[in-house]
Amino acid sequence: MRHGQPSRTAIAAAAHRAQHQLTDRPLVFEDPLAAKMLGEDWKPKAALLGRRSMRAFIAARSRLAEDALADAYARGVRQHLVLGAGLDTFAGRNPHQGLKVFEADHPETQAWKRRSWHSVGMPEGLTFAPIDLEQQPLVDALVTAGVEPAQPLFVAWLGVTPYLRRETVMSTLRALTLLSGGVELVFDYGPPPGSLSGPIRTAYDVRAAGVAAIGEPWLTHFEPAPLAAELIALDFTQIEDIGPAEINARYFGGREDGLRVLAGRIVRTRT
C-alpha cells in the first residue's frame, strides 16, 4: 500500500459489490450498503471494475463468509473479526443480536473507513483495531481492541492474502491459532500465475499489472495441497478449499446472465 493513502484495491472491491447490486440478477450477495459506503455520488466506473468474473468472485467470497458466520453464530459464536476490512459493510447490516464486530485494517485505510462509516451511519457495537499486519503482532492489537481470546471468534479475511508477504500470511494464520477460544476462518487466495493459461492467464496479467501500478502488488499465491499441509501443520482442521468449479456450482448455477468465477479460491477452516 502507498504510504499515507487508504487502500485503492479496497475501493475496487467495494465497487464490485455495489455493481453486483445494480447489475446482477439473481443476487449472490445482498449488500444494500455497498454503494452508500462508496459515497452518494458513486457511479460505476469501468476502469475500476475490470472483469465481471472478479465481481463474481468478490460476491461469492462475501456470501460464503457471511453464510459461515451465520452458522457460527447459531453455534454460539459471538465475536466476529473482519480482518483487512476495507469498505466491508457487514457491521452496518449485522442481523445477529449480541454479535460483537471488530474491524481490523491498516491504519491509513481504517482512518478513511471510519469517515465513511460516519456518512453511512456508525453501527452500534462496532470496534476498530488498527493494525499493519506487516509490522505489528495481531493478537496484541485484537486484545487491545477488546477481542476476548478465550471466547470463540469468527474471522473473515477476504481479499487480503495476495497483498501481504508470504511470511506475513503465515504469521497471521499462526497468530489466530493462539486464540484459546478457537477460531473459524474464511479467507481467499489466488493461484500462482504459472499455473494459469490462456484467457485466464491474460486476465491475471492485466489485473496484476493494474494493482501493481496503484502500489498494491500481488505478492503471495498458494496452491491448494501445499497450503492445506501448512494449515494442518498450524493445527487448523476441517479445511474446505473451493475453486472456480465448486464456487460456480454452489452460487452461479442456472443463471441466464453467464456470470461466473474464473479464478481464485476460498478456504473455510477452523482451529
Ligand SMILES: C[S@@+](CC[C@H](N)C(=O)[O-])C[C@H]1O[C@@H](n2cnc3c(N)ncnc32)[C@H](O)[C@@H]1O
Ligand atoms: C482488496 S482490499 C479487501 C478489503 C475487504 N476485505 C473487501 O473484501 O472488500 C485489501 C485490504 O487489505 C488491507 N491491507 C493490505 N495490507 C495490509 C497490511 N499490511 N495490514 C493490514 N491490512 C492490510 C487493505 O487496507 C485493504 O483493506
